[in-house]
Amino acid sequence: MCGFVGMVSTVPVASSLLVALQAIQHRGQDAAGLGTREGTRFHLTKDLGMVTQVLDARKIEQSGGTAGIAHVRYPTAGAVSTAQDAQPFLTRRPGILLAHNGNVTNVPELARSLADSGLHVLSQCDAEPILLVLAEELTALRPSAHTTADLVQAVAAVYRRVKGAYSVVAVMELDGVETLVAFRDPHGIRPGCYGTDGRGSWMAASESVALDVAGFKRVDDLPVGQALLLRAGQAPQLLPVVPASPRRCVFERIYFARPDSVMEDGRVNRTRWRLGRQLAREWKAKGLQADVVVAVPDTSRPAAMAMAEELGLKNREGFIKNRYSGRTFIMPDQATRTAALRLKLNPISEVFEGKRVILVDDSIVRGTTMRRILTMVRELGPTEVHLAVFAPPVRHPCFYGVDMPSEAELAAAAWPAEQVEARLAAQLGADSLTYLSIEGMREVVGGPLCDACFSGEYAVPVTEAERAAILSERRG
Ligand code: SF4
Numbered sequence: 246m247c248g249f250v251g252m253v254s255t256v257p258v259a260s261s262l263l264v265a266l267q268a269i270q271h272r273g274q275d276a277a278g279l280g281t282r283e284g285t286r287f288h289l290t291k292d293l294g295m296v297t298q299v300l301d302a303r304k305i306e307q308s309g310g311t312a313g314i315a316h317v318r319y320p321t322a323g324a325v326s327t328a329q330d331a332q333p334f335l336t337r338r339p340g341i342l343l344a345h346n347g348n349v350t351n352v353p354e355l356a357r358s359l360a361d362s363g364l365h366v367l368s369q370c371d372a373e374p375i376l377l378v379l380a381e382e383l384t385a386l387r388p389s390a391h392t393t394a395d396l397v398q399a400v401a402a403v404y405r406r407v408k409g410a411y412s413v414v415a416v417m418e419l420d421g422v423e424t425l426v427a428f429r430d431p432h433g434i435r436p437g438c439y440g441t442d443g444r445g446s447w448m449a450a451s452e453s454v455a456l457d458v459a460g461f462k463r464v465d466d467l468p469v470g471q472a473l474l475l476r477a478g479q480a481p482q483l484l485p486v487v488p489a490s491p492r493r494c495v496f497e498r499i500y501f502a503r504p505d506s507v508m509e510d511g512r513v514n515r516t517r518w519r520l521g522r523q524l525a526r527e528w529k530a531k532g533l534q535a536d537v538v539v540a541v542p543d544t545s546r547p548a549a550m551a552m553a554e555e556l557g558l559k560n561r562e563g564f565i566k567n568r569y570s571g572r573t574f575i576m577p578d579q580a581t582r583t584a585a586l587r588l589k590l591n592p593i594s595e596v597f598e599g600k601r602v603i604l605v606d607d608s609i610v611r612g613t614t615m616r617r618i619l620t621m622v623r624e625l626g627p628t629e630v631h632l633a634v635f636a637p638p639v640r641h642p643c644f645y646g647v648d649m650p651s652e653a654e655l656a657a658a659a660w661p662a663e664q665v666e667a668r669l670a671a672q673l674g675a676d677s678l679t680y681l682s683i684e685g686m687r688e689v690v691g692g693p694l695c696d697a698c699f700s701g702e703y704a705v706p707v708t709e710a711e712r713a714a715i716l717s718e719r720r721g
Pocket of ligand 1: 698
């Protein structure tokens with residue numbers, strides 16, 4: 246998973262891009278980058294690290310350029326990243342600056358076909374083949390001075406050649422005008438939106454919070470199956486390329502996006518609240534009893550509040566999250582791992598002691614963190630601990646941009662579907678485990694969704710070879 250911001254204006258854009266990028270730091274902490282176009286020149290800074298480590302605000306303030314892109318990159322588990330893998334990427338012919346969020350599933354095939362025409366992929370980042378395909382298709386039409394019609398043809402070719410999920414922003418000159426181009430794959434799996442400051446500047450971003458902090462008003466989501474052209478002082482232009490068949494990622498709503506972001510189905514916080522209310526109804530139907538509802542912070546808070554309200558129970562903060570503990574590294578033994586968890590998430594003992602507790606979380610992937618949380622909570626003397634997850638069991642890997650392990654490592658993939666709750670509850674040390682049903686989730690979120698990690702129904706087919714390549718890269 247990654248996050249991008251693109252902007253076009255009549256004034257320098259670098260400072261606004263930097264501010265907006267910090268609002269979506271949660272989408273990637275591995276690397277950051279910012280590039281701008283100033284006349285015929287491009288400026289580009291990118292490296293491994295968080296936004297404030299990589300991008301020096303004082304230098305950025307002095308950068309010129311009235312169009313640009315900034316990006317944060319999510320770590321690929323196990324894979325060794327270098328600064329070369331950071332986005333945005335730049336081609337000299339024609340001059341295009343580009344970044345994306347998603348996961349291209351046929352990178353090896355693209356790399357071979359590009360190499361056959363003398364274009365070599367140098368990085369391990371899948372934005373590079375997207376950029377090279379776009380550049381190759383444009384230069385096949387003419388070497389420079391590209392038009393809007395050229396772009397439509399080139400994006401159509403990207404749709405034909407590039408498989409997987411991708412939300413793309415690019416800065417280039419079209420019809421002799423500096424243009425911010427945005428397009429999503431024909432399923433629109435990964436999110437994106439755009440907005441204006443009302444003074445002729447335009448911004449496109451992975452999440453609407455980026456627009457909010459930079460003083461832009463969200464206009465709409467990025468189109469699906471169409472290219473969007475944004476130019477300073479002009480109205481947006483939508484160019485149909487292929488028929489859209491939307492399948493937006495439901496996991497963004499459950500886990501990944503910031504709660505204050507707005508997506509096609511509304512405010513993410515509200516969606517989480519409604520998922521929690523639906524989960525409460527399904528929990529109640531099991532005839533279970535409890536005294537208090539506690540969220541595993543932070544994502545689960547709205548769902549826990551809604552569960553408590555629906556069940557007529559108290560909702561209490563049971564954990565204090567340490568914002569400064571940084572990443573959890575691989576710890577050599579159980580004692581250090583427990584200490585690391587407490588450093589990150591310290592429980593308030595009286596919330597648990599002698600109570601029947603519902604512990605609410607967003608998902609269980611490998612189950613290791615949840616097992617440690619339950620061990621920690623059990624030591625505080627609750628009479629019962631019921632685990633409630635406001636999503637269905639994750640039983641399949643994601644190949645569209647969320648870093649999930651193979652089936653063999655997914656906790657909920659170990660048993661037949663009807664046995665998962667009982668078997669996993671026993672394994673984790675909970676008195677019960679209730680997942681939200683797939684039907685309940687689909688009803689709450691609505692619309693055409695990608696929920697392949699829950700249902701196994703993949704919007705874009707992934708061949709066995711592609712699956713193996715992606716999972717092996719994740720293992721590093
Ligand atoms: S498989 Fe899951 S995480 Fe991946 S895009 Fe689909 S819903 Fe999102």
